[in-house]
Structure formats: structure tokens, C-alpha cells
Amino acid sequence: MPNEKSKESSLWKWLKQAESAFGPDLHMERIENSAGFGTPDVHGCSHGTHFTIELKSVARKRLMRAGVSPEQEWWALRRSAVRGNHWLLIQIGSGSTAVRYLVPGRYVRLLMEQISEQSIAGFSHLAKTAKDAILIATRR
Numbered sequence: 001m002p003n004e005k006s007k008e009s010s011l012w013k014w015l016k017q018a019e020s021a022f023g024p025d026l027h028m029e030r031i032e033n034s035a036g037f038g039t040p041d042v043h044g045c046s047h048g049t050h051f052t053i054e055l056k057s058v059a060r061k062r063l064m065r066a067g068v069s070p071e072q073e074w075w076a077l078r079r080s081a082v083r084g085n086h087w088l089l090i091q092i093g094s095g096s097t098a099v100r101y102l103v104p105g106r107y108v109r110l111l112m113e114q115i116s117e118q119s120i121a122g123f124s125h126l127a128k129t130a131k132d133a134i135l136i137a138t139r140r
Contacts (some may be wrong), residue, residue: 007094016028025047027044030042042055051137052087054068056089060092062116063114065111068088068108068111076088076106077105077109085138088105101126103125
């Protein structure tokens with residue numbers, strides 16, 4: 001069974017697929033958390049719009065926890081308070097049944113408790129492709 005870091009690594013590889021669609025109009029990098037507790041996994045910019053994304057991958061269950069730490073919650077709420085462009089990319093399930101949701105950072109508190117996939121779908125955007133995820137993250 002893959003650990004949390006390997007699941008996030010796979011999600012990062014999925015997200016990097018957007019670079020082929022955007023070419024030089026997209027710059028993303030994955031930040032290792034030595035930058036500070038709660039710092040998002042991905043920092044990017046496209047067409048002048050900066051965004052950050054926290055990567056989360058969870059097994060599909062009736063009720064699940066997204067695995068957001070208190071430091072990540074604080075970071076997301078602080079960034080959202082100043083109208084920052086912060087997102088959580090949550091993959092639920094794996095393989096061909098995986099579904100990815102892009103959640104605005106201001107909803108991070110809803111992810112701190114057990115929650116259903118249906119509830120997550122209610123306040124997020126479905127990201128069918130990596131290009132979708134970047135388009136959603138960069139629209140203003």
C-alpha cells in the first residue's frame with residue numbers, strides 16, 4: 001500500500017501533464033515542506049496569475065478525512081483572508097476510478113473533519129484533466 005508521500009507524488013505527476021497543454025505559459029514547481037510548516041506543495045503561475053495548490057490523496061470511503069494538518073489549515077485560511085489564490089487538489093480513490101476535486105482554500109475547515117465525497121463535490125470543482133485543474137486555478 002503506497003504511503004501518503006508516494007500518493008502525492010503520483011498526483012504531482014498527474015498535475016504536471018498540464019505543462020504539455022500550456023507550454024511556456026505555465027510555470028509550476030513542487031516545494032518540499034522544508035520551506036515551512038503548512039507551505040503548499042505546488043507553486044505556479046500562468047498568464048500572470050499566481051496560484052498555490054496543496055496535494056491530498058485519500059482512499060474512497062463513505063466518510064473520509066483529507067489529511068489536512070493544522071498548519072496547512074492555518075496557511076490556507078491566512079492566504080484566503082488576503083484573497084490569495086490557494087487551492088487543495090484532492091484525489092479520491094486510485095487508478096481508473098480516481099476522481100480529482102479542486103477545492104478553494106477558503107473551504108479548508110470543511111476538510112478537517114470526516115466528510116463524504118458528495119459533500120466535497122458540493123463545494124469544489126471537478127478536475128477531469130490536469131489542464132482543467134490549471135484553468136480553474138487561474139481564472140479570476
